[in-house]
Amino acid sequence: MLKLGSTLKGYAIEASDGAIGSISDFLFDDRTWLVRWLVVDTGNWLTGRKVLLLPTALGKAEHDRRELPAALTRAQVEASPELSEHEPVSTQMERHLYDYYNWEPIVGDSYFSENPIASRFSAPPLFGSPPAAGTPAISRDDSDPHLRSVAAIAGYHILASDGAIGKVGDLLIDDDGWGIRFLVVDTGNWWSGEHVLISPHAVKEISWAEREIRLNVSRDQVRSSPPWSPLGDIDPVYEADLRKHYDWPGRS
Template identity: 50%
Template sequence: MLIAVSALKGYAVEASDGGGIGKVHDLLFDDVTWRLRWLVVDVGSWLSDRKVLVHPSSIRNPDYVGQVLPLTLTKLQIENSPPLATDQPVSTRMETNLFDYCGSDPLWGYSYFGGDGLGGPLGGPRYLGGRDGVGLADDDEGDPHLRSLAEVTGYHMHAVDGEIGHAENFLVDDANWDVRYIIVDTRNWWPGEHVLISPYAVKAVSWRAREIRLDVGRERVKSSPPWDPIAMIDQVYEKKLHTHYGWRGYGF
């Protein structure tokens, strides 16, 4: 099932032994694999003024009607997990400690976009925490591929021959927590239209320029199958979209 990231923010998060622990504050993703790597959960109403990172593999049977994400983790596990300082980067060391503590597999899940998202050349500091901050990560401190979806929302989308709009939202697949599509608002170029762009088309994400660069042209975007934000996305539509752009399918 495809879920809009904006809808997930604010969901209540519940421990396996009962009771709410907080709410989803942000989601961190890997810009190589386009997998969600962490949920940033604000537990300030339970543990004073604190945020924690929760791995998506800990989510079980989301309740979309009640807007609740139940976890496999207990309250004690969450309480004793490493805290997330708002003025510090999410470093590779911090992630390793969290994987060890929670028993999560860093290679959990399958990505259609390749890579394991845990290494690669360092490409400069990256903003990791959304608009109200989890910090800037220097090359030797943070994972250069870890990004905040709250921060990337609003980035300008650049086709090979010009801008097409901005990233308004993201659709994630709750089967493996990949970012499946970027929802692009094209109002300044193609008034009244929204289009879906797969991470297959992304060449680079620049936090300095606040832009996402694509390998497709504007006319290809303009002639893509129309997307109705109200309608459910089915496999028929996805096949048409991927055939139009020449993208591989997501298991179809």
């Protein structure tokens, strides 16, 4: 099911023996647009601590209850490797997590795998705030250059091939396969506050330094795309029409 990332944030994570916390962010791979990690805020249970969980360790979402079950115990999560809140996730940290939980890395098929972002910039800190004084920095060589924060992208300017079209308002995530299927663009003053959907297939580059996402589609293409409301559903017919309009590949 396609769900807005903003609505998935706050979903409770339930271990086999009790609550762990709630989703505060998603980390995705910019080569495949697959969510690699869920960032979970443990709240009052492990005060001030956030943990990373692999989407494949979770069961099917219960949307009515805003919950996701996890095949873990609270003791396992509590003893898991800790990450720094003010640094990018290092490849070493990812390896520690895979080893600790005996998880396999997510390298599955994705229909975005042949359209990576040609980014020339390093990822920003994981939680968007500067490191505290005296915090040892993760070297650029050890940070994962393809791991991106969904929360960090919110508000980024969207540039078509011939000019600006708005800002990132949200992302549509498939909570079955945990792929990011569309960027929700708030067109603001350019098109009287209309919202449009843009596939990651259209993304040429993300500039973290300039907070911009550059596309390979024109403003006219965006204006003539099938209309969509943030209150509306994404049914297969609408998605097929949208992909046909832009000539985007997609699922049959």
